[in-house]
Amino acid sequence: MELSTILAYQEVDRQLFLLEQNLAKSPSKLKCNALSQTAKDSQVKSSQLEERAGSILREMEELKKTISSTKRHGEELLQINLENANADQINEMLSKKDKVSQNLSALDKRLTKLAESISAVLADYNRTVKNYNEAKAQYQKFKAEYDQIVAQEQPKIDELKKQLQALSKKVEPSTMELYNKKRADKIFPVFVQLMGNNCGRCRMELSASALSKLKNEHVLSCENCRSIIYEN
Numbered sequence: 001m002e003l004s005t006i007l008a009y010q011e012v013d014r015q016l017f018l019l020e021q022n023l024a025k026s027p028s029k030l031k032c033n034a035l036s037q038t039a040k041d042s043q044v045k046s047s048q049l050e051e052r053a054g055s056i057l058r059e060m061e062e063l064k065k066t067i068s069s070t071k072r073h074g075e076e077l078l079q080i081n082l083e084n085a086n087a088d089q090i091n092e093m094l095s096k097k098d099k100v101s102q103n104l105s106a107l108d109k110r111l112t113k114l115a116e117s118i119s120a121v122l123a124d125y126n127r128t129v130k131n132y133n134e135a136k137a138q139y140q141k142f143k144a145e146y147d148q149i150v151a152q153e154q155p156k157i158d159e160l161k162k163q164l165q166a167l168s169k170k171v172e173p174s175t176m177e178l179y180n181k182k183r184a185d186k187i188f189p190v191f192v193q194l195m196g197n198n199c200g201r202c203r204m205e206l207s208a209s210a211l212s213k214l215k216n217e218h219v220l221s222c223e224n225c226r227s228i229i230y231e232n
């Protein structure tokens with residue numbers, strides 16, 4: 001691998017990398033990232049709340065059906081003719097009626113509880129939608145701010161890219177391809193010099209076998225930071 005051309009390329013690329021880093025760390029960009037995360041979280045939460053509301057509503061429907069049929073049963077009991085019934089039969093009937101009223105009262109309580117739950121879920125849902133909308137509006141504002149900063153840097157970026165384009169023609173295509181792949185993964189510098197027995201980027205000490213591999217092949221991908229280490 002011919003290193004001098006790619007190292008020259010990397011020197012110019014360093015300025016572009018720093019520019020990109022500064023843009024990525026600019027307050028408006030960080031704000032955009034945070035707001036976009038808030039919007040995503042709100043979306044997830046609102047769909048969970050929708051599901052929860054749906055299941056409560058289904059439970060309420062079922063409960064209303066049970067209440068209707070229990071009421072019907074109570075009315076049927078009232079219609080039974082007790083004129084010729086003996087005391088035992090009358091007592092049995094009264095105890096059945098009691099049971100029905102007890103059931104109905106428990107079912108009503110359950111229905112009230114569900115109605116309260118659905119109100120709470122809906123209130124939470126409305127809050128979540130509001131948060132989402134606010135995050136979206138704020139995002140637009142900071143995005144416009146960030147776009148302006150990028151626009152200011154654009155001439156510098158374009159100029160550096162032009163220089164890099166020219167330099168890239170002198171680099172072996174396979175080396176350029178490898179470089180671009182690492183660079184796209186935000187590994188920078190891509191090529192680093194061996195410092196003693198350590199990686200020049202992350203300072204991890206190389207094992208004896210890694211060192212001998214580097215000696216034989218002249219370059220070696222760092223196991224830790226994935227930069228390409230070269231020997232001088």
Ligand SMILES: [Zn+2]
Pocket residue numbers: 199200201202203204222223224225226227
């Ligand atoms: Zn490393």
